[in-house]
Amino acid sequence: MQLQASIKVGNILPGRNPRGYFDPSEMTALEDSVKSKGVLQAILVRPRDAGRYEIVAGERRWRAAKKVFGDEYEIPALVRDLDDGEADEAALIENIQRADMSPTEEAEAAAKILGRCQGDRDEASRRLGWSRTTLDKRLALMNCSERVRRALSERRIQLGHAELLAAVTRDKQDAVLEKLLSQASLPTVAQFRGQLEQISRALSSAIFDKGECTSCSHNSGNQQALFGEAIAAGHCTHGACFDGKTEAALDAKKASLADDYPTIRIVRPGENFTLLRLLAEGDTGVGDEQAKACRACKNFGAAISAVPGKLGNVYPDLCFDASCNAKKVAARIKLEKDKATPAEGSAKTASGKSATPAKSSGKAASQPDTKSDAKVQDSQRVKDYRLTVWRKALRRELMGNRDNNLTVLIALALSGNARHISDTKLGKAFAAITKQEFTSFVFKADEAARLVAQSDEAVRDKLFLGLAASAADGIEEKTLVQILTYLEIDLGRHWKLCEEFLKLLTKSEIEAMCDEIGLKVAMGGTFAKAMSGKKDDIVKALLNVAAFPYEGKVPRSMRFNIA
Template sequence: MQQPVTLRLGDIQPGRNPRKYFDPAKMAEMIESVRHQGIISPVLVRPLEDGRHELVAGERRVRAAREAHGDDYAMPVVIREMDEFEARSLALIENIQRDDMAPSEEAVGAAEIVGLCQGDRDEAARQLGWSRQTLDSRLALMNCSASVLDALNTRTIKLGHAELFAAFTKEQQDKLLPVVVKEGHGVADLKKVLERAACSLSAAIFDKVDCAGCQHNSAAQAEMFGESIGTGSCTNRACYNEKTEKQLEATAAGLRDEYQTVRIVRPGDNHTRIQLVADGPKGVGAEQSKACYACQNFGAAVSGLPDSLGNVYKGQCFDTVCNMKKVAARIRSEKAPEPATAATAPGSSKTSSAAKGEKPGAAAPEATAVSESEKVKAYRVALWRKALRRDIGTNLELVRQYLIAIVATGQARSINETAFRALWERLLDDKPPVSSFASAAEGAKAASPLAQENLIVAMLASAIEGVDVPYLTQMCRHHKLDLTKYWKLDKAFLDLITKSEMKVVADELGIRAAMGEDFRKVFAKSKPEVIEALLSVKDFNYDGRVLKVLKF
């Protein structure tokens, strides 16, 4: 065993002591003892390359000696050669074996040892003389926020508090800690609060594979600590809610192949939807229900409500006012006297086969027409504008006639200034004047006759882009625009509609007949596969066929 020697206290530099908190009362007693009796037990130091020495174990004695006698005090030391790993291990072990080191301080020190062992926890436990379970439970405290660890260091809270806090996010811990300290809540009180804040994993609608080993899974906490909330809970509400929202969106996305409208319903959406039924007190009638299938307000709902989270309700009407009117119309028609020879009405409750009530997962009804959704309307209007521009082309006589008509009907304001200025710049290779009439007139004068003609054409093109839809419809009808020259079935359109509506399209264009027996097999596949099949029917002529929903 090495014999102790003395070193000037000021020549001993601090080490990496895992202990951060020193009890003031006990330190005061030690300082008084050292003042009268000096240091009896030497501290452990290691030599450094620059000739100085670093403290490894004995910081309480060093602090007491410095307070009692100053930096010139001859400090008894044992000098031992050791590397960084040995120094840190000895410092931690020495503190654990001595006076009540806080578990949080042990956790920080143990984490450093694991780092020195290159992540090998078994070797770290062996070095510390701990069981693997003890090591893991201490390291789990590193899930605590800095303020919680500090509170445990200073004995402001108990180990049970910290173990409970460790299951929650650091933000949650920092919000709750001041309340616990100020109001003096015990471990049992904190446990009740955290149990109320946790989310049930059994009720989760998302894939819980990643939750098994998560630090916020209360089951993992129960295995690790003496104090934990009941198993089967997630203590990270933000993560839980984010995963729930992603699953709701994924469920909704999967329904959009079948329905034009899919909504996630939230608390407060009670009166924004109603189950579409043909008969019963709230039935619209069999014939009307078929017509409703093509409406853009017909679709499916995904529940975002706590008591039915993730449930799917198909066959929903999202225009409750319209639904009430249809129900009222059906009731009035039933009260009207029937002809003596009339058979039981097809829409009566005796013969109707429409589904009753909200049934999650009910089969999607077949569409009878392509819904004029906002997306389809936008596609249709864009087609009209593009086709009209191309059909007029460079027919300057027609261009002048249409421009005169546009101005005469008060539609000159519809000329899209931004579009026209862009065309000016492209045709004349110069930016048009912003506000100077003279400059604009000179620019137009300097343009070649061909460029002037092109500018007039550009003016009409920009007007076509700017007029409202009713006026555009008038122009298309007057011009007798032939859409068959400018449209044939494409992916862009099919992406806008449901698989059920694609069957309507296939019937209208004659694709179902051309596909024969393959038609049913194709529609058993995914929407992208159905689209690909509809656009690649062998020997089918797609030209000259325009859907009714696209006509003006």
Template sequence: MQVPAILEVTPVPQETPESLASPTLPMSRIRPGRYNPRRHFDPKTMAELVAGIRAAGGVMQPIVIRPVEDGYYEIIAGERRYRAAMEVYGMEYNMPIMVKDVDDETAEAMAIIENVARDDMAPSEEAVAAARMVGKLKGDREEAARIFGWSRALLDKRLALMNCSNEVLNALNERKIQLGHAELLAALAKDKQDKFLPVIVSESKTVAELKKAIETVSCSLASAIFDQTECATCPHNSALQTEMFGESIATGNCTNRTCFNTKSEAQLATIEQGLKDEFPAVRIVRTGDKFTRIQLVVGGATGVGEEQAKACHACQNFGAAVSGLPDSMGKIYRGQCFDTACNSRKVAARIAAEKAAAVPPPASKKGGKTGTAAAASGAGTTAGATPTEKPVTAVSETDKVKNYRVALWRKFLRREAASDPAVANQYLLAIALAGQARTIEGTLLRKLYERIVPDETCSATDLDKALDTAAALTEVQRQNLTVALTVAAIEGLDVPSLVRLCKYQKLDLRRYWKLSKDFLDLLTKSEMKVVANEIGLLAALGDSTAKVFNKPKPELIEALLKVEKFEYEGKVPRVLLF
């Protein structure tokens, strides 16, 4: 075997004991080496070595040592002979030696090579030695295999054993398990290896039995819903194990259930998040979630009726389910109702309404209503809803929607108040009389002052300065600042007071607002359909409705804002009204 340059050493001449023709050294001056990759010394083979040394009258082959501190020497190669001689002769035995004056790095490399060259090392010890050598060679596996005299495939197999836990490696060192056991266990997470190991040892499980047990708890990669790019090089992928080891489970399996489940959960969360732009409610269905959802149906035995189905699309309990069940992991079920009791009531109401409509009207009596008149008195009742139970038709009032509409109310009320100084003065006095003048924020008013008074910075930080500032204003500026006070007051009003002021003003949002992207961005796709139905967009879309609503949310919004021949002005959905 060719030795690399880092291992080519020349013994340095020594006066004693190295200068002797057959150098020896008392065992008391020799210490076991720090770099021996061998951890297990088999009692049977050690007993044979002891008997051989005793029969031969001593150690025939010198051990390799190197000088360390204080006149002591450390073993590089030959620890088994050292141990056997110690047992036969004790500390004062003069051990045949060969001295190599080398540094730590070279001593470690020599110890690895010397031990690997022998045929009685455990595969686990070879694995540790191979990992250390590859580390010394900065990852050059080809060179490591050449130094050991191994094929590259054998080196890779031994390195793969380093996926075993320390407990498994020790068990293989001590020959408590076979190489096949270790190769199968290497595919598992280390905590799982340590759970299998005691059972294998105590119950003498065969390699075949262990393989069957691991296959039972592994996960099929064919059913994975996540990106498997990383799996191609993962040590827990049975396909990689098949290429690497003599023993492995069937290909196409993941033996790290924890990692598999974590990646699956992350993908489920991604799917769930992607559906939240489309539905008010999105839920992941788990084992045990029976009877918590039902498919929303328009007609048939379980249908709620056409009008009610439209209303259901805006309900907070309408949406999509993502399966977290093993047999359908990641599958999406759209159009789900998560309030099964409500769904049952709507179905019952539709059936009752249809039955009532099918009954012939009673014969007219004096003073009574005719069938036609009775029907007319019930006008406005839709199929699937009773006169006392109206379908829900409002877009869900999320915080985003509430903040959006309150901002609209303030904006348009400020606009109307600012357009009429008399109205502004009236509202300012009313707000002050109601004890809400504290809502006027000084910073905002100072900003408005600087807009009204050109080339001036408001430096009124106390009452004296404020008096001087006010005294310097023209009449027009004072009037404008009174309007500005009203604007600042409206900005700070609480929502109930703001609504009362809007109603008093009879603020008409239709004069200012029309459908926009910033509003539609706040809604799910199903809520957009409700809004589109309210303002007449669905009717304008006609036969293209389904095609438009099948688009991704950004494209859907763009399409809803560009419907030809639709008049957008004056159309305000209910959710924005006060």
């Protein structure tokens, strides 16, 4: 919904503006223009409570109008319903298009957009209308200290200076900045780069084997640089070599975690908005049952820091889908409130007053009710595997039940899916049944009719059953699920926990699945010991639990009949 209106300045509140610095001289010029001509271009707002509005874009115009005309002035505005994420994106894009926005302000807002894109920098670049290089450079500024960012916003240093400072650990940036600003004249970016290259890569922070660095000519050793007082000696002056070894070490650490989590990301400066700890309890908790389910989600995992000062740090148990996480938290809060509402109306104290419900801890009494509602996003490898299992189950059911076969065959024709009946598969089946050899499985209609007519009734009956079954591999997943659901096929009759499935899962997915089907409880204290081993040993242990009823235990990730 979008409406155009004139709204009193006093009924409008500042919003989530990515612009934090308003240049005084530019504001004076804008105020003079507003005093002379008024506000000509509408600001963008979104409705809030009690007839008030929040600015999405246009705060400079609103500030100028408020100062010149006061709260009663009616400013032109576009009113649009936007959530927080949409408002952030609209505000950033509007400010970028108007230019003169501080790069640090762009960086902070772009980091939020990146979070909405689940860390996908290419998608964030597309939404912002930036090149990938521009986005990467802006996000790198997120590693700048507050003083460095403020100096850039106030234009005491140039963008290039800030980009170079971003590569220095935060605990050293302020000292380097002070040295930079204390010089008689501000060095050019090229000059500053040359100075920084001597001290920007501390060997003490290296996460790779430094054996070769001891005697390397690029080890600064006791060399003195302009900023030697601010930063201790022992730095690599060969940036390409240092960075290359660092990336190799990060990749190796990522590979070492591949069996533990569905997703492992190397997180770089500016991607802090993509890091969200998965919690069951507390204000940002999703609830116990949902948290268990989330551990099997494709968006659950760990991050490895590539941020200077935190290189190689591993941050486990993260959710990389902030939007989904927010919905799960909101659902848990709503469920708790709904359950508490009747208690507020009926529970009375001895004095006859309503009892006050206890404050929620995020560990809800509603947990038993939320178990069946827990939802996750499965990995693509699991989706591909279960689709193969579902198709195989349908083929078996149709080949074994003539009535269901006929029903599905007619249903396929009526729904436009008869085209998925495979002539090649039927031809191969015919050859196998009749023990005949054919140079090709492409038959003319009269030739096919003659072959079928010459076959006995048993052969024709098997071919008839194969008509619908042959379509199982071709129909779309949505259609497949519809048929499986209609036939009420019990997947437990066609599949049970096996090595092939377990090897598709990471350790976190395995743990969530075992908890779901009761295998974790059945193993007792031996479960933790098994999970600490190698993947092959884990699989072997899980498939050899005495007295555990594997038959019929179909985990959620394999089922087709779930919401």
